Amino acid sequence: MAEEKPAVAFILGGPGSGKGTQCQRLVNEYGLVHLSAGDLLREERASGSKDAELIESIIREGKIVPSEITVKLLKNAMEKNGWAKSKFLIDGFPRSQDNLDGWNTMMGNLVNFKFVLFLDCSEDIMTQRIMKRAESSGRSDDNIESLKKRFRTYIESTKPIIDFYAKQNKVVTVNAERSIEEVFEKIRPHFTDF
Numbered sequence: 001m002a003e004e005k006p007a008v009a010f011i012l013g014g015p016g017s018g019k020g021t022q023c024q025r026l027v028n029e030y031g032l033v034h035l036s037a038g039d040l041l042r043e044e045r046a047s048g049s050k051d052a053e054l055i056e057s058i059i060r061e062g063k064i065v066p067s068e069i070t071v072k073l074l075k076n077a078m079e080k081n082g083w084a085k086s087k088f089l090i091d092g093f094p095r096s097q098d099n100l101d102g103w104n105t106m107m108g109n110l111v112n113f114k115f116v117l118f119l120d121c122s123e124d125i126m127t128q129r130i131m132k133r134a135e136s137s138g139r140s141d142d143n144i145e146s147l148k149k150r151f152r153t154y155i156e157s158t159k160p161i162i163d164f165y166a167k168q169n170k171v172v173t174v175n176a177e178r179s180i181e182e183v184f185e186k187i188r189p190h191f192t193d194f
Ligand SMILES: Nc1ncnc2c1ncn2[C@@H]1O[C@H](COP(=O)(O)OP(=O)(O)OP(=O)(O)O)[C@@H](O)[C@H]1O
Pocket: 013, 014, 015, 016, 017, 018, 019, 020, 021, 022, 038, 092, 129, 130, 132, 133, 176, 177, 178, 179, 180, 181, 183
């Protein structure tokens, strides 16, 4: 019998739009598996693997790591979590055309892609949140110089991917400028049958 395909939703939005925060709420509420591409890249960097230096320089510059690295990390993490049994929230991916192409080539036929959740938030609010987070995060890219570069990458490389999915009616857009609780209340109904 053919193996069941895992359900996948992509969670996209600018830096500080609340992707990680809302994913955590969804995990608590629905027992979904949250995989943050950024977290997986930071773990890979910390492991000291052959890609560690490349990943660090790309993250600091707010650019996007090549898909061969990121898709492999995502696939490994999905397998570790139990392939078909799980329902996955993939946070911060696909961030570019290269991410999308790499995903389609390696994973396209293996998963049941559902939709993109887009957390829509102004640059002003995202800046306030990230600069607050910078006080305790220890992240090498939570500083105003890296943040400006991350915004540029978001507009130039990630927004077109959201637009691409929107043309196929595959995007759920939520206003992410309200409180954590209010945003979650808008998101929750989209995951009851996920
Ligand atoms: N709705 C909200 N209202 C106020 N603060 C929020 C809200 N959502 C998230 N935050 C705070 O903003 C910061 C960024 O949130 P979070 O890490 O979830 O964003 P993100 O989109 O995952 O960011 P990144 O892509 O940079 O990792 C965190 O400190 C979080 O507590």
